[in-house]
Amino acid sequence: MTSWKKYERFVAELCSEDYQSPSVTVMPNAKINGCLSQTTRQVDVLIDSRFGDDRNRRIIVDAKKYNRPLNVKDVESFHGMMIDCSSKAGILVCPNGYSTAAKKRAQDFINLKIVSLEELENIDLELWDDCLSDNCDERAERGLVLWDAPMGIGFTASPVSISSIGKCDVCGEFHIWCWDCGKKFSLSNESAAQCNCEHSWFWLTAIEGDEVSLNDHQQSESVYLLLVTPIDALIADRKPFVHFPYAETV
Numbered sequence: 001m002t003s004w005k006k007y008e009r010f011v012a013e014l015c016s017e018d019y020q021s022p023s024v025t026v027m028p029n030a031k032i033n034g035c036l037s038q039t040t041r042q043v044d045v046l047i048d049s050r051f052g053d054d055r056n057r058r059i060i061v062d063a064k065k066y067n068r069p070l071n072v073k074d075v076e077s078f079h080g081m082m083i084d085c086s087s088k089a090g091i092l093v094c095p096n097g098y099s100t101a102a103k104k105r106a107q108d109f110i111n112l113k114i115v116s117l118e119e120l121e122n123i124d125l126e127l128w129d130d131c132l133s134d135n136c137d138e139r140a141e142r143g144l145v146l147w148d149a150p151m152g153i154g155f156t157a158s159p160v161s162i163s164s165i166g167k168c169d170v171c172g173e174f175h176i177w178c179w180d181c182g183k184k185f186s187l188s189n190e191s192a193a194q195c196n197c198e199h200s201w202f203w204l205t206a207i208e209g210d211e212v213s214l215n216d217h218q219q220s221e222s223v224y225l226l227l228v229t230p231i232d233a234l235i236a237d238r239k240p241f242v243h244f245p246y247a248e249t250v
């Protein structure tokens with residue numbers, strides 16, 4: 001793995017620790033439909049609302065592994081990307097600091113965060129599972145799954161089962177890890193799956209329209225991961241649905 005890729009993955013891990021909350025989802029190497037550019041924007045880490053398309057909660061993170069400090073132009077181009085990604089807040093991560101002008105330009109809505117390369121030594125890649133999807137991009141290195149904190153599933157006061165939800169940092173597919181039987185599996189968009197336990201629930205992915213439209217031409221959509229129980233379908237996670245999968249980011 002290149003040190004650059006490792007840096008990005010380390011930053012994703014840090015974000016997932018910093019933003020661990022049931023209402024927020026953290027996605028490594030996310031793809032977002034650019035509302036202005038109408039092309040696919042690659043985002044190193046997307047911190048987004050988990051239960052619905054609340055853009056006010058969206059934060060995009062870009063890791064700039066430059067040997068020099070960040071300058072005002074770096075911040076300005078990142079600000080442009082934030083606007084295209086409908087994100088009101090952003091985090092620029094860099095190993096070698098930033099100029100005074102860059103800091104001023106960042107104002108309050110862009111957080112400049114220094115993560116040194118030495119910190120890469122602390123990363124334990126063994127904790128990241130290989131993607132289990134057949135759809136993972138084989139042209140590149142197979143992706144790694146970033147797991148959320150484990151969650152309890154139960155319909156009474158105490159949880160009866162523990163599972164983790166994850167997302168692949170290459171293909172973006174949802175993954176489930178059932179702690180009861182140990183089974184890990186991936187779910188492509190619009191599919192259903194279950195672990196080896198005889199639970200009364202199963203997992204389902206569905207594409208739903210958002211309340212906010214992407215632009216004048218296109219409705220924005222999300223892929224939801226649902227936990228379907230005998231009485232209800234509960235939202236467990238969400239990710240943006242990419243409309244322009246073949247468009248290149250320029």
Ligand SMILES: [Zn+2]
Nearest residue numbers: 131136168171
């Ligand atoms: Zn994958």
Ligand SMILES: [Zn+2]
Nearest residue numbers: 178181195197
């Ligand atoms: Zn199970």
